[in-house]
Amino acid sequence: MLWLGVLYLGSLAALFITSLWTVDAFGGNIERIWNLDNYRDLFTIDVYRTITARTILTAVAVTVIDALLAFPIALYMAKVASPRLQRALVIAVLTPLWASYLVKAYAWRGMFASGGPLDDLGLSPGYGLVATVVTLSYLWLPYMILPMYAGLERLPDSLLEASADLGATTRTTMRRVVLPVLFPAAVAGSIFTFSLTLGDYIAVEIVGGANQMLGNVVYDSFLTGNNLPFAAAVATIPVVVMLAYLGAVRRTGALDSL
Amino acid sequence: MSFSRATRGVLLALTGLVLLFIHVPLALVVLNSFNVSRTFEWPPPGYTTKWWSAAVDSAGARNAIVVSVEVALVATAIALVLGTMAALALQRFRFFGRDTVSLLIILPIALPGVVTGIALANAFLTMFGIELGMLTLVVSHATFCIVTVFNNAIARLRRLGGNLEEASMDLGAGTFRTFWSVTLPMMRSALLAGALLSFALSFDEIIVTTFTAGQGIQTLPIWIYQNLFRPNQAPVVNVVAAALIVLSIIPIWLSQKLAGTDESVAAAR
Numbered sequence: 357m358l359w360l361g362v363l364y365l366g367s368l369a370a371l372f373i374t375s376l377w378t379v380d381a382f383g384g385n386i387e388r389i390w391n392l393d394n395y396r397d398l399f400t401i402d403v404y405r406t407i408t409a410r411t412i413l414t415a416v417a418v419t420v421i422d423a424l425l426a427f428p429i430a431l432y433m434a435k436v437a438s439p440r441l442q443r444a445l446v447i448a449v450l451t452p453l454w455a456s457y458l459v460k461a462y463a464w465r466g467m468f469a470s471g472g473p474l475d476d477l478g479l480s481p482g483y484g485l486v487a488t489v490v491t492l493s494y495l496w497l498p499y500m501i502l503p504m505y506a507g508l509e510r511l512p513d514s515l516l517e518a519s520a521d522l523g524a525t526t527r528t529t530m531r532r533v534v535l536p537v538l539f540p541a542a543v544a545g546s547i548f549t550f551s552l553t554l555g556d557y558i559a560v561e562i563v564g565g566a567n568q569m570l571g572n573v574v575y576d577s578f579l580t581g582n583n584l585p586f587a588a589a590v591a592t593i594p595v596v597v598m599l600a601y602l603g604a605v606r607r608t609g610a611l612d613s614l
Numbered sequence: 615m616s617f618s619r620a621t622r623g624v625l626l627a628l629t630g631l632v633l634l635f636i637h638v639p640l641a642l643v644v645l646n647s648f649n650v651s652r653t654f655e656w657p658p659p660g661y662t663t664k665w666w667s668a669a670v671d672s673a674g675a676r677n678a679i680v681v682s683v684e685v686a687l688v689a690t691a692i693a694l695v696l697g698t699m700a701a702l703a704l705q706r707f708r709f710f711g712r713d714t715v716s717l718l719i720i721l722p723i724a725l726p727g728v729v730t731g732i733a734l735a736n737a738f739l740t741m742f743g744i745e746l747g748m749l750t751l752v753v754s755h756a757t758f759c760i761v762t763v764f765n766n767a768i769a770r771l772r773r774l775g776g777n778l779e780e781a782s783m784d785l786g787a788g789t790f791r792t793f794w795s796v797t798l799p800m801m802r803s804a805l806l807a808g809a810l811l812s813f814a815l816s817f818d819e820i821i822v823t824t825f826t827a828g829q830g831i832q833t834l835p836i837w838i839y840q841n842l843f844r845p846n847q848a849p850v851v852n853v854v855a856a857a858l859i860v861l862s863i864i865p866i867w868l869s870q871k872l873a874g875t876d877e878s879v880a881a882a883r
Contacts, residue, residue, distance in 0.1 A: 367737035428632065436625055452637070459855040562842065578732055578735070
């Protein structure tokens, strides 16, 4: 408990404090002078605004795509498949979750490569933002499927039958019975897809061409630029976005199912 | 079943498509590991196993695997102890700020890895003045591993309730004896699932690692990442990737054996 409390929260607090410091332009040492310069740069320099917007939009796109892809497979697994097929499908979905993150991003590098399989079919968008969105959607898809599946599993079959018996069409049943159960599950899944996308910089490096995300800025300022305070300031953006998101999500009750 | 035949057909088709989407890229990596062409010409002009033997001989990859296993083992061990203790404390005792603490536990998984990484690196460097190295790496990994162990442990504890422990206490067993012969055996499979997931997470982790490992320490993901963009290393990297895909079947098989389908779903979350 203490470990998490002190180490993790302490680190986050320290991160925020560091973001208010500045770096000595010549020696590259951190000077403990309190100021808001890092945040001013962040808000006034166009590049950072563009990158922030790009990152958030990517996260939204990835979340929506994952929700759309996860829905049919989760529903099929939970409500249509026979118990045997269900087991097999769970394994089929879990396999990529256990496979290495890097390997999966790398796999898409191969898919999108010029002269690769997608290019062969004339379907490859090449390395860029589209490739990044596809790769990230792929990476986080199981995080969306599993909560949806778990949510739908808990929905009794009798409810669906009752809905049909009472004369509801498939569409109505979907909207009035399935969707209300699905929504909190999708929100729980979206916490992962959203958050993981916000912080990602490796998939972008691998398939994103020259595009940058917030994670790249943090990484570059920290390791290459040796500017820890600025990196810290950039890193507070995803924290603020996530806290706002978690706050909004709290009402749906999705946090309880995490 | 309550869905019409048409709906089921559409769902099946979509499920099939999603499964293709999930598995084709991985299959491509495995296939390419046998590709004669150094640049993964498509379709492969021929098949060979020479890259696999080259990968086995690669000292860099071998060392990186050893480092990764060490880090994952130590981090998992720490997480097992602390995560279980945290779960017991939160489940058994009511104390001030209990709800805050449960939110706190979600944070490390709800916040992006890059934030965790830089926050920890910053804490080590500026607050504690520790050089980045093996110690900071293990501590960082343990931090997010605790969460997975905790989640598994608390889910099990909630389901168990406290009756059996109370019975044990009533029969005269002390706190430690009760924990050892009652609580622990009942939690065993949940803890194993949590440990398995922790190990996998740590073994695979790259973002927090790049921030907290410092120079000179190469875990397997770091090694892959560093060699990813080197054309002459490409076939070897690809073999390592293919091997990892094949190996990832082991934890799934284990967790299925361990706890049945439902628990492995819970564990993966």
